[in-house]
């Protein structure tokens with residue numbers, strides 16, 4: 001590689017011709033993305049959730065993604081989580097892929113029907129999105145617009161199956177042919193912390209049958225409960241068919257924990273966690289400590305392939321949490337850096353601006369080239 | 371005390387907002403668009419009875435399906451199209467009473483423990499979602515037992531208890547408000563004829 005790779009140190013899992021370009025296909029891989037490579041290599045993966053901005057400004061997305069630089073393997077672009085309107089996941093993914101990030105595009109079934117979703121999948125894959133996470137989505141009652149019409153045309157399971165058919169058979173749900181199929185790594189969500197508990201592992205099996213290749217779990221605050229779930233998952237041999245990532249996140253205070261418990265569906269926070277938060281002098285720091293402790297415990301559970309950090313409104317702590325828990329085990333994920341040509345331009349500009357020798361830009365250029 | 375408050379209430383402290391606040395303190399998640407009054411009007415007694423007797427209903431249903439199939443010549447003589455209207459009427463009445471049926475036209479009760487999945491506010495055909503409350507009630511409607519928790523319980527009592535593990539196809543919305551009984555019968559009759567011919 002000539003001028004392009006320039007003085008940029010080589011990074012693993014990156015196309016040497018340009019960071020925004022897809023990687024070479026590997027045998028047995030269904031996507032061209034970095035997340036799949038990391039997981040299939042057996043490394044402990046870390047993903048994080050990007051808090052979607054309520055703005056029409058691309059810089060907001062870049063700013064929020066930049067705090068994860070060098071700490072995560074993929075960034076989840078959420079699809080109106082909690083039924084609140086934000087910048088769409090397609091939009092966020094368009095911006096992220098442009099900068100070379102590896103996004104996990106979430107698709108929830110609440111807002112779009114099967115026609116819209118299949119179109120979005122094609123569009124996303126064309127932009128270079130390599131990972132798609134299929135969700136049912138929270139009910140509209142949970143968000144800021146409870147009067148909206150809930151769509152729920154597909155559910156997470158049939159959505160997985162639909163995208164898998166598009167990828168593997170090159171067909172729409174209707175059977176119509178695609179001229180080129182979307183190469184995506186398919187994900188789903190699991191919630192081991194909600195009843196019916198004995199059905200939950202079977203439900204994971206169903207999702208795997210429908211096409212899930214990796215799953216991210218709901219916030220885990222109750223490690224024994226998660227361990228119990230994982231034990232049953234291992235008994236069924238599911239951890240060998242699918243990469244399981246445990247969802248974690250810091251709680252800002254005991255008050256927020258209480259609020260989440262009563263207002264956000266599906267999150268289970270045991271009393272002892274709230275007690276520990278209450279007892280602490282600095283609740284925010286304690287929330288972070290609890291999160292690190294949970295990661296350390298979860299890391300040791302057999303069958304867990306990674307963590308998914310959801311630090312809502314505390315994104316700046318993700319780096320600290322990941323480094324303190326040593327979740328990456330010394331590994332360095334891909335980091336966005338200036339491209340070689342960007343650097344060259346920047347250096348030139350600097351020369352011109354700090355023209356100590358009093359030369360004009362024209363003279364500099366002439367002097368260099370001549 | 372008797373003079374009503376400005377907003378028409380007679381007693382202070384029981385406004386919808388106050389009620390919501392109280393529920394939130396108790397840990398119950400309260401959706402914005404459901405008033406207590408509206409929720410209390412609903413009853414799930416019969417639907418829950420059906421789930422409790424899923425085994426009996428499964429047995430009954432299989433005999434019923436055979437009878438319907440035996441009547442195939444009748445349906446054929448009348449014409450499946452002309453039978454559609456009266457049969458749909460009866461089907462809606464019977465299943466509406468027993469299961470709160472929503473007439474999706476592609477019945478999956480035998481795979482869902484006799485708990486109609488179309489009563490799930492998200493209309494999941496492969497439930498339950500991740501929002502089920504700790505007490506087994508629905509995320510969206512806090513007073514309704516989650517349809518899919520019921521489905522799992524019901525399926526445990528049935529002979530075909532593992533039918534719930536099959537991945538269901540998305541609903542074909544163009545079949546709504548049609549008779550699922552007649553469709554199943556017509557398909558079974560066609561399959562039988564096919565088998566006889568070969």
Ligand code: SF4
Pocket residue numbers: 489490491492493494497498499500501502503507508509510511515516517518519
């Ligand atoms: S809690 Fe149960 S009934 Fe309610 S939306 Fe989820 S699956 Fe449907």
